[in-house]
Every structure is written in structure tokens, then in C-alpha cells.
Amino acid sequence: MRVSSSLKDVAARAGVSARTVSNVVNGSARVAPETRRRVQEAIDELGYRPNLAARSLRAGRTGIIGLAIPELHSPYFAELAGLLVDEARRRSWTVVIDQTRGGAEAERRLLTGDGGRVMDGLIISPWALPAEDITAAARPLPVVLLGERSPHGLADRVAVDNVAAADEATAHLLSLGRRRVAAIGLQPHLRNGTAELRAEGYRAALRRAGIAPRPAWERPVTALHRSDGARAMAELLDAGAEPDAVFAFSDELALGALHTAHERGLRVPQDVAVVGFDDIEDGRFSHPTLTTVSPDKGQIAARALQCLADRIYSPRHDLPAADLTVPHRLVVRGSSATV
Amino acid sequence: MRVSSSLKDVAARAGVSARTVSNVVNGSARVAPETRRRVQEAIDELGYRPNLAARSLRAGRTGIIGLAIPELHSPYFAELAGLLVDEARRRSWTVVIDQTRGGAEAERRLLTGDGGRVMDGLIISPWALPAEDITAAARPLPVVLLGERSPHGLADRVAVDNVAAADEATAHLLSLGRRRVAAIGLQPHLRNGTAELRAEGYRAALRRAGIAPRPAWERPVTALHRSDGARAMAELLDAGAEPDAVFAFSDELALGALHTAHERGLRVPQDVAVVGFDDIEDGRFSHPTLTTVSPDKGQIAARALQCLADRIYSPRHDLPAADLTVPHRLVVRGSSATV
DNA sequence: CCAGGGTATTGCCACGTTGAAATCAACGAT
């Protein structure tokens, strides 16, 4: 059996030209019913499948979009990736996933390397690289940024309102009567817009409640894993900050903080209330369950792909950059329950 | 600026033929240093990138491999996918990820649809479809099966020794003096080999300890999420099985079971010891931390890709199917600590 | 000054597909 058959093989078998077979496959032109039947029969018999490489070469499009995220094993990104893959299938796109592992080099390679030629578009959650650099390197590849601060109209962007969401989360802790509200998750060493925005909202809520933000309450992290949250929480306690509440910039950090709280014999939420960000599944089954800011991930996925589709299928190269804000809501669970 | 430049454009600029540029790019033939310099210069100036579609068409290979897993947001698969993507980059392959969402239809579509033409090979963790069907549908695409029972030499397979691992986990619980050891995670309705194998090991360990396996102790689940584990645990308790230990076939199920135990006021490990399977990161930070069977995921990734590489780059189509067993170890943590 | 042998470079073609335009057949209207 041949490894693969081509239009020509099918055409020979059906007694028509290759072009007619192409028409049957794509429905791009009218084909007589009888001819269509014969061709279809030949297709089935030979098990013909169109060669996508040839099709791409001809069309100048690959039907492949890239998704660049820092880490696939991070629950938030994994959930989001899952939704994006599903949504992409709905548009008959294939998704290639690239992990940047938080490296600026990886983010740049992705854009200047072969990636730029194989993908029709890219959805990226930037980490180390400023948004400006990304959009510059990517051109003319359509790019959608997730979460990052808006790059002044250089590329489409989809995100929750990080400032408002962080503000709400902090205000929620304050509404419980907590006054020493710490924050875990700053990343001053990185040009990471998301962390900056959440810190901004956190401080705004404190100020509105008449509390001056204190550097000692703001714990930086190098990465966003549970272990980083656990370490930051330990440092916070060791430094004698005596927080009665913690707002972690991600659920993973929050779960790490919970872990340390348990170790140190602190009761959650009685001694320390904890709020996270992302609404990953783990938080619904942790002990205690985790209060969190829940971004509408389904909408992030849908909107991001819509943006790409608009650019890929539109002949116009000067579409104004979209800056879409998707809804979020605060989900109150055990870790910040009223005591 | 041109959207993309071709060999021809570079050739024109450097004053050589397209073929010479191709030689410079691929190093496939000797090129005079001076010529190489001029060509490289032109490449840089034009920002030339090879067109992968054309290259694939010519070479008959795409450099893309598929990874089909039930769910991306499942921590185990997300971690594994991350490792596979990293390992694939090392071999300059790109990975497209497909989620079957546990559907037989999705698994079949993947193989018979366009996927089969765009991928050079496929790594699949089968769920609903018997391994035999998968390998039959895939031919002549090289396939590596993860975890599934060996399909009688039809395709390469990489997995831990599920029977032995489940046996060890159960034996560990028995060694703590537990006698009513329940199992959570059977999937009798699916043709899922992995669950069957783990049940086999579980029962073997019981029998060796002189305990007859009881159907009432074996709780089936429909999926492998935390919520399924939580439900199964609740059913187990409601049925009056009064287990003093639980072996869950995955960490997610185990974490769900922990959640229910907390809710019901059971102390872990004092009242019920719990062991999971997979060693996902969550288990290292849960409360209590989770005892689990830790498969060497790095080796699973490396070996699976090695198998694919062997088949893709080998002209021989009759390589015997490999059946590789990767090491695992039992990691004892809080959920089964000695009381 | 030329044959011989290597090195460097080139032209041509095919991979499988599809857009554009040409061809062919059939049919109704003039």
C-alpha cells in the first residue's frame, strides 16, 4: 500500500483531471453529481488525504497558530491552554504550544526563529520580555497578548482588569476587618506587567481604607509555583510582619502560603485569611478551600482567537489594536470565610 | 517590507543562484567562504526564513509530532506535556497538542482526519479507544502509546509497571497495619488498560496479605478529577465500608478523597491513610502532603521521543515494537505517615 | 599549452496543491 496518494492518483482512478478532484474535496466549484460520486469513490478506495504541506505552500497559510506560555504544568496556563485548543479546533486551527520557561531568550527565539514562518498567528503570555519587544520582533505575524499591560496599541490584548480585580480582592480582606494585609507575588526584577498591575490594585485598596502600603508587607517571588508562595509566606512570618491576611497574586502562590501557614500552626482563616488569583481547580479542593479572583477563562480563549481570526482573514493590515477586558468575579471560599 | 522573502530574493540580492543560498542555509554542500559571507549578509538584510511548508512538501516530513492526551488541565498530563515539549525542542521538533477529552470519537478523528497527514508521528495516551483500534487507524503513522496495556507488539509503548507500582502502594498501606484498604479509580465502563492494571496490582497485594478483595472496597469513577475522587470517597463512607486506608489510582482522585475526608471530620492519616499515583506538584503542598507513586516522567518523555525518532528516521518499516518500562518509586509523605 | 582532477556553482525538475483562464458540451433563443 502506498504511503500516501495524491490528487493525481485519485484523478487517474476516477478518470477525471486532478483539478476536478480538488473541486470535489474543497467544494470550490460546481461538480456534476455523477462525477462527484465517482471521485468520492476513488477517494475512499485510495484513502486519500490532502497534503497539508502542499496546501499551505499554495495558500500561504498553515492553519497553525502558536501558543506561548511560561509553563504548561502551571494549572492556570494548563486550563487556559485546554480551552484555547478546544476553541481553535472549532475554527479548524491546530495549536502548537511553546513553553518559554520564563526566559527572555525563549520568547525572542519563538518569534525570530522558525516559529514565525510556521504559524499564522501567535497568542503569547509574556513573561520576561516587555510587550514592545515582542510585538516588534513578531511583525508582521499577528499577535495577541494575554495579561500584559497594553503595549500602546501595538498588538491586540486580552486580559481581566488586573488593577480592579486586585483591588476587589484586597477590599474583600479589609471588609473582614483585617488590617495587616500582605501581598505575595511581586516581581520587581522582571518587566512583568501583570504583577505590577495587581500590586497597583492592592495598594489602591489599602489607601482607600486609610492604610499606608508597607514595603515589608509586599513579598517578591522569583517564580509562581507553590514553593515560591510557601517561601514568601515563611519570609513574611520570619520578618515579624504578623499579617492577618494575605493576597497572593496567583492561586499557586496562595496554596504554597496555605502550606506554610499549616506548618507554622496558623489557622486559616482565623489567624490569617488568604485570597488567590486565577481560580484553578486545586483551590476548590484544598483545605481550606481557596477564595480567589476568577477570570472568565472561556472568554479569554474565545476572544483571543477572535482577534487572531480577524487579523489573519482580513486583508487590511492596519486594523486598530483591540484591548479587550474580560469579566472576573471574586469567589469567596473557606480561606477567607467569616470567622 | 515584504511579508516574506524566498531563496530567490536572497539569491538576487547576493548575486548567486537560489541553489547556492539553499546550500548556505543547509550546509549541504561546500560553499566558498566569500560566497557564504555575501549570502549570509543578504539573508540577514532581508530577514529571510525558510518556508517550512515548502520544505515539508519537498522532504515529505513536517517536523511536527502530535501529542494526544485526554485533558491538558489535568496536572499529570500537563507536567508530562511540558517535559515532552522541552524534549521535542531538543530534537528540533514542534509539538501539536490535541485533547481527546476522553472521547473515542476524538481519538479516532485524530488519526483518520487531517492530523495523520500533518504529523510525522504521534504520542498518545489512549483513554476510550482500545490500543488495537488506535494502531490500526494510525498506520502507517508511527505511534507511541503511553500507559496503555501493550497491544501485542503493534506499537511502541512506554509506561511504568502499573501492576507492580499499585502492588507496592497497597503493600505500603498494609505495612502500616491497615486492613480495610479501599481502591478508588476503577473504570469498568471504559476499555482503559491503565485502571485495570492498577486494580490488578491492588488485588494482588491484598491477597498476598491474606485479605480477600471486596467489590465494596473498589469504587469506580467516570473521570479522574478531584471531584470524582471526592464523590467516590463519599460513596465509600456512605456505603459503610469504613476503610482505614485508600489507594487512589491518581493523585487528583486522592486529593478529592482528602477533601471529603476533611469534610467528614476524618483525620488523615490517623483515621484513613491515603496514597495516590502520579506525583503531581499539588500533592507536595496539600494538607496533609500526599504519599504517591512517582513515575519518572522525564524518562517517559525522553523514551517516547526516542521511539518516535527511531521510526521516523529509520527506513525500515518492520522495527519490532518496543515495550519500555520506566522506573517508579513510592514517595511517602504525610497522608500515610506512621501515626 | 593542454589534459586531468578537484572544487564551486548552477539549471532543471518534482513535491501536491489551487488560482486563473481556457476549453468543451449542451441547450435555449433568435
Added chain:
DNA sequence: ATCGTTGATTTCAACGTGGCAATACCCTGG
């Protein structure tokens, strides 16, 4: 009977690359 029209099918060319074989070039030894 002829022409125009519509519908169905075909021919031709090109997308960008790399294998193959041919060619142009240079140097050395006779």
C-alpha cells in the same frame, strides 16, 4: 442553423525548496 450562455471540466502555471546532474572554474603536472 447559428449564436450566446451557462455549466462542467481541463490545462497551465506557480508557491519555495532540495535532489540530481551538468557546467564553469581553477590549479597542478606533463
